[in-house]
Amino acid sequence: MAQLSDDCFAFGGPMMSVDEAVAIITSRIDPVTDIETVALADADGRTLAADLVAPLPLPPYTNSAVDGYALASGDLPATAERVFPVAGRVQAGVAGEEVARGRAVRIFTGAPMPDGADTVFMQEDVRLDPQGHVVLPPGLKPGANVRPAGEDIATGQVALKAARRLRPQDVAVIAAFGLTAIAVRRRVRVALFSTGDEVVSPGDTRGAAQLYDSNRVMLAALLKRLGCEVSDLGILRDDRVVLADALRQAAVGHDLILTSGGVSTGEEDHVKAGLESVGKLVLWRMAIKPGRPVAMGVIDGTALIGLPGNPVASFVTFVHVVHPAIAALSGTVWRKPVPMPVRAAFSYKKKIARREYVRVYLRHGDDGALEAVKFPREGAGLLSSLVETDGLVELGEDVTRVQAGDIIGFLSYANLI
Ligand code: AMP
Ligand code: MG
Numbered sequence: 001m002a003q004l005s006d007d008c009f010a011f012g013g014p015m016m017s018v019d020e021a022v023a024i025i026t027s028r029i030d031p032v033t034d035i036e037t038v039a040l041a042d043a044d045g046r047t048l049a050a051d052l053v054a055p056l057p058l059p060p061y062t063n064s065a066v067d068g069y070a071l072a073s074g075d076l077p078a079t080a081e082r083v084f085p086v087a088g089r090v091q092a093g094v095a096g097e098e099v100a101r102g103r104a105v106r107i108f109t110g111a112p113m114p115d116g117a118d119t120v121f122m123q124e125d126v127r128l129d130p131q132g133h134v135v136l137p138p139g140l141k142p143g144a145n146v147r148p149a150g151e152d153i154a155t156g157q158v159a160l161k162a163a164r165r166l167r168p169q170d171v172a173v174i175a176a177f178g179l180t181a182i183a184v185r186r187r188v189r190v191a192l193f194s195t196g197d198e199v200v201s202p203g204d205t206r207g208a209a210q211l212y213d214s215n216r217v218m219l220a221a222l223l224k225r226l227g228c229e230v231s232d233l234g235i236l237r238d239d240r241v242v243l244a245d246a247l248r249q250a251a252v253g254h255d256l257i258l259t260s261g262g263v264s265t266g267e268e269d270h271v272k273a274g275l276e277s278v279g280k281l282v283l284w285r286m287a288i289k290p291g292r293p294v295a296m297g298v299i300d301g302t303a304l305i306g307l308p309g310n311p312v313a314s315f316v317t318f319v320h321v322v323h324p325a326i327a328a329l330s331g332t333v334w335r336k337p338v339p340m341p342v343r344a345a346f347s348y349k350k351k352i353a354r355r356e357y358v359r360v361y362l363r364h365g366d367d368g369a370l371e372a373v374k375f376p377r378e379g380a381g382l383l384s385s386l387v388e389t390d391g392l393v394e395l396g397e398d399v400t401r402v403q404a405g406d407i408i409g410f411l412s413y414a415n416l417i
Pocket of ligand 2: 195196197261262268269309
C-alpha cells in the first residue's frame with residue numbers, strides 16, 4: 001500500500017486555497033510502487049513503470065515515403081533533359097534491390113530504398129515517355145521523399161519516459177518496437193462510499209424522503225477513467241460509529257478511500273468526526289465553489305478524501321482535488337489543466353478569495369468567436385447543469401466580476417478527466 005507520512009496537521013485557520021490544498025494533499029501521498037506486466041492490448045491508460053529505451057530504430061529501415069521512382073541524385077544531370085530508363089521495381093516488404101547508374105527503380109510507399117538510391121520522385125510529378133522512360137521535373141532536393149532509418153526514433157533513445165500515463169499513441173510506439181507486453185504500475189485501489197440516511201441505491205426501494213444515489217456511479221466512472229480499481233462499498237448511514245468502523249476496515253487493502261456527503265458542519269455530517277476517531281484529519285474545507293467542504297485525512301497510512309454530497313460539488317471537487325491525488329498515487333505527473341480563452345456571454349458577480357467554477361456551454365458568437373454561455377441556474381444539486389454544459393469556466397481567487405465580452409478561461413469536461 002502507498003503509505004502517507006504521519007506528520008499531518010489539522011486545519012483550523014481561514015479557508016485554504018485550492019492550490020494550497022492540492023499541494024498539501026499531493027505532498028502527503030506516496031505513489032504506488034508495485035509493478036506488473038500487461039499485454040499491449042491492456043496498456044492504454046496504465047502508468048509506465050520504467051523509461052522505454054528504443055531497442056531498434058524507427059523506421060527500422062530506410063524507405064520511400066511515396067509511390068514513385070527512386071534513383072541516385074548524383075546521376076541527375078544539372079541541365080540536360082532528365083530522362084531515365086526504368087530498371088527494376090521494389091514494393092513494400094521486399095528487400096535487396098539495387099539501382100543501376102543512370103537508371104530509376106519503380107518504388108512504392110514503405111518499400112526499402114534500393115542500394116545506391118537516395119531520392120524518390122513522386123509518381124504524380126513525373127511522366128512516362130513513349131519508350132517507358134521516366135521524365136523527371138527539375139527542382140527536387142537530393143534525399144527528397146525518403147524516410148531514413150531512425151529518423152523518428154533512434155536506437156537507444158528514451159522513447160517514453162517512466163511515469164507516463166499511456167495513451168493510444170504511446171501504445172503504438174511500444175508495438176512499433178515489436179514488444180507484446182509492458183511493465184506498468186499496478187492500478188490505484190480506491191474504496192468508494194456514499195453517505196446519508198436519505199440515499200438509496202438504484203434498484204432498492206425508495207422511501208418518500210429518499211433519493212437515489214447518483215454520486216457513487218459517477219465517482220466510480222470518473223475513477224475508472226483515471227485507471228483506478230474501484231471497490232464499491234455502498235452507502236454508509238449517518239452514524240458516526242458505523243461510519244468510522246467502515247472507514248477503518250476500508251483502509252486495509254486500498255490506497256485511497258473516497259466518500260461523498262456528510263462532510264459539512266451539520267449534526268448529521270459524520271465523515272470528519274468519523275475520520276478523526278480512527279485516523280488523522282489533514283485538512284478540511286477549501287475556498288472552492290461549488291465544493292467547499294472537502295475533507296482529507298489519513299487512516300493507517302491510507303488517504304481519505306471526503307467530497308461534498310451535492311452532485312455538482314462532488315463532480316467539481318473530484319476533478320480539481322481527487323484527480324491530482326490519484327495522479328500522485330499513480331506516480332504520474334499532475335499538470336493543472338490549462339484553461340482555454342473564450343469570450344463570456346454572461347455577466348456574473350463573485351466573492352473575492354475563493355475560486356469558482358461556472359458551468360457553461362460553448363457556442364459561436366455572431367462574429368464567429370467562441371463564447372461561453374452560463375447555465376441559467378446555479379444550484380450545486382442540479383445534475384442537469386452538468387449534463388447540459390460542455391465544461392467549467394475557472395474564475396480565480398482575485399476575480400470579483402465577469403462582464404459579457406470579457407475573456408475568461410474555459411476547461412472542457414473532456415480535458416478534465
Ligand atoms: P451532505 O453533504 O451529506 O449534506 O449532502 C448534500 C446534499 O447532497 C443533500 O441534498 C444530499 O441529499 C445530497 N446527496 C448526498 N449524497 C448523495 C448521493 N450519493 N447522490 C445524490 N445526492 C446526494
Ligand atoms: Mg448527508
